[in-house]
Amino acid sequence: MNKKVAFYTLGCKLNFSETSTIARSFEKEDFERVDFSEKADIYVINTCSVTENADKRFKTIVKQAQKNNPDAFVAAVGCYAQLKPEELAAVDGVDLVLGATEKFKITDYLNDLSKNNHGEVHSCEIEEADFYVGSYAIGDRTRAFLKVQDGCDYKCTYCTIPLARGISRSDNLDNVLRNAREIASQNIKEIVLTGVNIGDYGKGEFGNKKHEHTFLDLVQALDRVEGIHRLRISSIEPNLLKNETIHFVANSNTFVPHFHIPLQSGSDAILKKMRRRYLTNLYVDRVKHIRETMPHACIGVDVIVGFPGETDEHFLETYHFLNELDISYLHVFTYSERDNTLAAEMENPVPQHIRKKRSKMLRGLSVKKRRAFYESQLGSVRTVLFEGENKSGYIHGFTENYVKVKAPWDPSLVNTLHQVELTNIDDDGLVRIAFVSETVSA
Template identity: 85%
Template structure:
């Protein structure tokens, strides 16, 4: 008997991509493939691409070379956002055999009949208007948490963003299916589920361009809170205009939803927000942060921000810097603006030089370090519940509190995938938090 073929995966980009890679991997396993690590020798390497930043585009070639080094005869397939936007560019990369667009990626096993190398990359991609159906997915790779996809695509027209071109219109899973997937995940012994999608606050829009909301995101949150066996639920990222007061209020008294919000801002200048075609002004953002702080003073609040957007003058950047400096948030995800083909922003005037973009990015990253430190310091002395992860990192075990404080302790295999009540006691030189267990304190 022939031994099973081996398949390996590499994921670039967001939590949504990780959940989809897991689903694609399960389709291979159902066909009898053995999944191995990307660094190992495999018969097929599948690379799930991202196109949010220029850097992700460049990394693709490096990853293809990595696969070829592990096995020069392996079949290499590319899927994901970059594969939808620029399929022929990927197909031209030396070593790539197959490129699948947005509608084809979940049917990848149908395209892999012959594993011999192609002279040229074969492309199967659709017009993005055809991506009007929904494929549910969730990741089970990490024993402690799973990414559960509830929504895909986006109807927003932000001037810098290629995601509507790469993923199509906003569409959602059914409430019944999300609850079934959540229940399935909880039965695997996973303690935390992170809800993910492109624009999850827009949850409820059906398939085939049906814009009627069958259920709202608020109804989804309420229903998930009732699922047996789930210890923690986390909302990955939600637009400020869709993070309604009723959601914040529900999370504040929820059984399972944790006090952690990630809310994209993108700029603290209303002039730049208008150029970006965002659907709110900074005043609304202040309201949302204020409401969270009022109900959950210890909540962790993360912020996405883009620097160097066309028209971001020195004064407008300082507006953003000062706005964030004064805002009671916990950390920043800083993105340096990069031009993307077929977006209105790529044609805009008043382009910011790369040198200035990099300088501004460095300033905001420095502010983020300061913000995170201040947030961690505010938590010292509090009692928290930590979910510990499974990796032994240089003799330490790491975990996160419900409000997203990262802690560390000497490696203890008995703590893997368990929830432990602790008292946060100090911050180490590496910025992670030390703690004492309740038992240690009571002795």
């Protein structure tokens, strides 16, 4: 019988794409992939270290694996595994910890699947992570996450990602297009472009800083790939989101009017302490430009509350800045100290109860912003891609501009595109629809 392997992924879409690539390497070695809740011979946990919660969840997930099979071999890979390999190796039940350069060669380390008293560590100095491994993940039958870039050359004072993933480097354009065609051939309707800093696309391997292609070259080439119905750009830095890219998306065949642009703070003083590469006036300019070219676009924002030295005045500056900005929703992160970052050593840390209070205020603002955006779209005709789950008798889907809609469950709608009219907002905050057309694409 083939040995069984199960995977658990913490963190971002990039981690999901890499888990899929690692899973395919197991399939080539004749392992059978099963769900993490099932009994397996090997459990692979792809870790994240962006927030404290991701660190804490790791131990819980290891316990779950041990409960499913006390004799199973447990391996940890990913960002946390690179940053704190010995810490993970010391967790009861962990047998193998692989760093940034080793994770894609995991099957080479599995000659002996017997349990270890202490986790075995194979991790590199992060400077050695100078090569690129392309990957993509198929989250469900409707969309795929396509990795186009890895690592980051920015030195934001709160962030450990450069320590966990190394320098900025990109897949070459031919490989990206090959992966996109492979995804399209599997009847997947939407591709989400992912990376650590995708606007920096084009930097080659081995620290080559020359951009062979730009991010604009990438989106123009992907727009010409046949069989892809939708392309969505994931998070992109405001200083790297150029006007020509915004114009191209506005007139594109497949790129959808949805941008997710990290802000982190609406206070220029805090942005400078964070060592971000822009100030609020540039951010306002980007939002304004999107609204001028695509009035119906969805604009999401990342924001961090409770950064060291953030006074009440700084926070209110952020709150009012976001309140007045024509955006659609927020992703709110409560600042947490990370080892080996400059921010962790800064004076005037914000007390935890104040961080929580500020986070709650911005989450409330996000609900208000999303509601206002949804209301602005009522009466319009949009195209919805329906997803695969029956949720309490309803099927859900997203419009091209990221309005979440619901309709009575109908299995024939799964993974199809329909033109619909957005009619009203339901009690749960989702939008009800009326069908305008037959299937746009099955």
